[in-house]
Amino acid sequence: MGSATTQALTASNAALDAASGVDLGVAGELFAAARALADTSALSGALADWGASPEARAKVVADVFAPLQSATRSLLQAVVSQRWSSADDLVDAVEELAVRAAAGADASSDVEGELFQFGRVVASDPRLELALGSRLGDASEKGRLVESLLGSRASAAATLIASSVVQRPRERRVRELLARAERIVAASRGRKVARVTSAVPLSSAQTDRLAKLLAAKYDSEVSVNTVIDRDVVGGVRVQIADDVIDASVATRLNDLRQRLAG
Structure with missing residues (x-):
C-alpha cells in the first residue's frame, strides 16, 4: 500500500466515523458502488486521477451515483477527494468503507465471529468455494446463495458483507475476502x-x-x-x-x- 493510499484511507475512515445516518442501506449502496467501480475501469481511473481537481471528481460521483442516498454520495465524494496510489486502491477503499459501515450499523452483533465461521464453512467445502469463487455465473446469484446459506444463522451485517464481497472477488479467493472483511470489522471496533x-x-x-x-x-x-x-x-x-x-x-x-x- 502506497503512502498516498495510507493517508487517503485514514481520511476516508474518518469521514465515515463523522457521518450520520449510516445504516445497512448505505452500506449496501457502498458495496454496489464498489462493484460498479471494479466493473468500469474508466470510471475508477477517472476518480483516482490526480490530474483532475477534487471538485471535478466529486461532480462525477454526484452525476454517476445520483440514484443513491445523499449519505452514500457524501461518503463516496469524501473518498474520491483523496489521493490514491492506484484505481485498485480506490475500489478497495470503497469496499472497506462498506464493510465498516455495515459493522457499525449492527454494532451489537459478533460480525467478525460470524464471518470467521462462514469462512470455515467455505474452506471445508471445495464445491461451495468453487461455486462462489468461479468467474462464471451471475454475480448476484452468488450473493443470493450466500444469503440462503446464512439465513437466520448470522446477523444482517455479516450476511450483507459476505453476500456482497463474493460478487466481485477480483482475483481473490473467497476465504481471503472473508478473512479481510473479518479483519476490517475487528479493526473498526478497536x-x-x-x-x-x-x-x-x-x-x-x-x-x-x-x-x-x-x-x-x-x-x-x-x-x-x-x-x-x-x-x-x-x-x-x-x-x-x-x-x-x-x-x-x-x-x-x-x-x-x-x-x-x-
Whole structure:
C-alpha cells in the first residue's frame, strides 16, 4: 500500500466515523458502488486521477451515483477527494468503507465471529468455494446463495458483507475476502483478530486467558477464533495478521528433526 493510499484511507475512515445516518442501506449502496467501480475501469481511473481537481471528481460521483442516498454520495465524494496510489486502491477503499459501515450499523452483533465461521464453512467445502469463487455465473446469484446459506444463522451485517464481497472477488479467493472483511470489522471496533489452531477445543477459561495474554502483548483487545487441527499434536499456533506464534508440539518435533538431520 502506497503512502498516498495510507493517508487517503485514514481520511476516508474518518469521514465515515463523522457521518450520520449510516445504516445497512448505505452500506449496501457502498458495496454496489464498489462493484460498479471494479466493473468500469474508466470510471475508477477517472476518480483516482490526480490530474483532475477534487471538485471535478466529486461532480462525477454526484452525476454517476445520483440514484443513491445523499449519505452514500457524501461518503463516496469524501473518498474520491483523496489521493490514491492506484484505481485498485480506490475500489478497495470503497469496499472497506462498506464493510465498516455495515459493522457499525449492527454494532451489537459478533460480525467478525460470524464471518470467521462462514469462512470455515467455505474452506471445508471445495464445491461451495468453487461455486462462489468461479468467474462464471451471475454475480448476484452468488450473493443470493450466500444469503440462503446464512439465513437466520448470522446477523444482517455479516450476511450483507459476505453476500456482497463474493460478487466481485477480483482475483481473490473467497476465504481471503472473508478473512479481510473479518479483519476490517475487528479493526473498526478497536480489536485485532487472532486465529488459534489447536489439536483439541480450548475451554472458555483457556480462550479467555489466551485473549488476555494476547491483548497485553499487542496492547489491543483481541478476538480469538479457534480452529481444530489434529496434526498440531499439542500446544497451539497463533496468528495475528502476519505475526505467528507457534508453540505446537508438531512444530517443535519438526525443528528437532531438522537439527538432527543437519
